[in-house]
Amino acid sequence: MKTVFVTVGTTSFDELIERVTSAEVTQELKSRGYERLVLQVGRGALLPAADSCSHLRLEAFRFKDSIAEDMRRADLVISHAGAGSCLEALGAGRPLLVVVNDRLMNNHQLELAAQLHADGHLLYCTCSTLTGTLRDMDLSALQPFQPGQPKNFANFLDKALGVK
Amino acid sequence: MFMFAAEAAFVFLFICLFFIFRFYIVVKTGRNHRPGTKGPVSVLVVAGSGGHTSEILRLMEHLSAAYAPRHYVIADTDRMSEEKISTFESSKPQSASETHFIFRIPRSREVHQSWSSTVISTLNALRFSLPLVFRLQPDVVLCNGPGTCVPLCVAGLLLGILGIKKVLIVYVESICRVQTLSLTGKILYLISDYFFVQWPSLRDRYPKSIFLGRIV
Structure with missing residues (x-):
C-alpha cells in the first residue's frame, strides 16, 4: 500500500497537519496513487481521528521511540525542516518533501534543508504551496544522498595524533 | 606604600603577559602534539544533548x-543521551577493563535562555568543569557544539597554559x-x-577550518 509519512519531530506544526489532511491535499495524494497517510504530530494540538479522512487510510500518533520503521515503509516522507528529520529520511533513502514553517523565520535549522534542496536531495515548499508542489513533483529527479563518512574523520585524527 | 602598589601592579602585569604568551604558544603549537605515539589516547567527549549526542556518536x-x-559529559537535564551512549558503547567489542565513563554537569545554556543569565550559568558550569578536567587530564x-563544551574546553586550555598537560x-x-x-x-574557532x-x-x-566533506 503506497504510504505517505508526515513527521514534525519534537516540535508542533499544526498548520502542516491541517493542510495535509485537507480535502484538497488528500485528493491530490490519492490521484498520485497514495493510499495510506501516517502522521507523527509531536506536540501539536491536532491529532486527527482515523475516520476523519475519506480519501486515504489515516493513522496518527504523537511520538514513538523510533520512527525508523515508519520511514522505511514510506513511499514519500513529508517533513518539517528540522535537521534530524531531514537526515533520517534521506539516510533511509526515502523521497523527501520538506514543508517550511514560515512562522519560524531566521531559524538556523532551515539552513540545512535549504542547502539539501539546492543540492537536489529534497523538495521544498510552504504550507500554502503544498498542493501545487505535490501535483507537479517529479520524485525521480531527486539526487541520491550519500551518507556522511565518519571513517574520514577517524583516519584524519589517527594521522594527526600519531595513532597506529 | 607607593613602592608596594607599583610592585603589585608589576607582578600582575607580568602574570597577565605570561598567560597571554602561554596562551599563544599552547594554541599555536597544538598540532605538533601527538599523544597517539605514546599509547592509548584518553578522550573527553562532550555529548551535550539530543541531536548533538547522536551526531557525536556517529x-x-x-x-x-x-x-x-x-x-562522556552530558547535561544534567538530559535523559536520552545516557541511553544512547550506553547503546553505542555496548555495540563496541568488549574489552577486559572498563573503558567508558559518564559524567553529568549543569547546562551552561538552555535553548531560549537570556544572555545575562547565560553568563551566570556558564560560570556555574566552569565550577564543575575545572575540577573534572583537572582530575581526568584527557x-x-x-565536542560538536552544545554550550556545555565551552567551559570544558577552557578548562583543557588552562591545563596547557599552566604547563600541566597539553x-x-x-x-x-x-x-x-x-x-x-x-x-x-x-568561540572554539579561536582556541581549538x-x-x-x-x-x-x-x-x-574560516581558513583555519578542516573540511573532509560530510563526516556524520
Missing part, C-alpha cells in the same frame, strides 16, 4: 580501541551549520587545535 563510530578511556576534548581540543561543527558557525563554534566544518561555504569563510 563521528566516533570508526575511532579505534586506541581511543580509551572515553569520558589527551583530547572532542589537551588537544577537537571541534566538529554540526552538519546543521551550512552558512554560519554556531556561537560555540565561533582541530576545527572541522562539514560544508564548503564554511570552509571558505
Whole structure:
C-alpha cells in the first residue's frame, strides 16, 4: 500500500497537519496513487481521528521511540525542516518533501534543508504551496544522498595524533 | 606604600603577559602534539544533548580501541543521551577493563535562555568543569557544539597554559551549520587545535577550518 509519512519531530506544526489532511491535499495524494497517510504530530494540538479522512487510510500518533520503521515503509516522507528529520529520511533513502514553517523565520535549522534542496536531495515548499508542489513533483529527479563518512574523520585524527 | 602598589601592579602585569604568551604558544603549537605515539589516547567527549549526542556518536563510530578511556559529559537535564551512549558503547567489542565513563554537569545554556543569565550559568558550569578536567587530564576534548563544551574546553586550555598537560581540543561543527558557525563554534574557532566544518561555504569563510566533506 503506497504510504505517505508526515513527521514534525519534537516540535508542533499544526498548520502542516491541517493542510495535509485537507480535502484538497488528500485528493491530490490519492490521484498520485497514495493510499495510506501516517502522521507523527509531536506536540501539536491536532491529532486527527482515523475516520476523519475519506480519501486515504489515516493513522496518527504523537511520538514513538523510533520512527525508523515508519520511514522505511514510506513511499514519500513529508517533513518539517528540522535537521534530524531531514537526515533520517534521506539516510533511509526515502523521497523527501520538506514543508517550511514560515512562522519560524531566521531559524538556523532551515539552513540545512535549504542547502539539501539546492543540492537536489529534497523538495521544498510552504504550507500554502503544498498542493501545487505535490501535483507537479517529479520524485525521480531527486539526487541520491550519500551518507556522511565518519571513517574520514577517524583516519584524519589517527594521522594527526600519531595513532597506529 | 607607593613602592608596594607599583610592585603589585608589576607582578600582575607580568602574570597577565605570561598567560597571554602561554596562551599563544599552547594554541599555536597544538598540532605538533601527538599523544597517539605514546599509547592509548584518553578522550573527553562532550555529548551535550539530543541531536548533538547522536551526531557525536556517529563521528566516533570508526575511532579505534586506541581511543580509551572515553569520558562522556552530558547535561544534567538530559535523559536520552545516557541511553544512547550506553547503546553505542555496548555495540563496541568488549574489552577486559572498563573503558567508558559518564559524567553529568549543569547546562551552561538552555535553548531560549537570556544572555545575562547565560553568563551566570556558564560560570556555574566552569565550577564543575575545572575540577573534572583537572582530575581526568584527557589527551583530547572532542565536542560538536552544545554550550556545555565551552567551559570544558577552557578548562583543557588552562591545563596547557599552566604547563600541566597539553589537551588537544577537537571541534566538529554540526552538519546543521551550512552558512554560519554556531556561537560555540565561533568561540572554539579561536582556541581549538582541530576545527572541522562539514560544508564548503564554511570552509571558505574560516581558513583555519578542516573540511573532509560530510563526516556524520
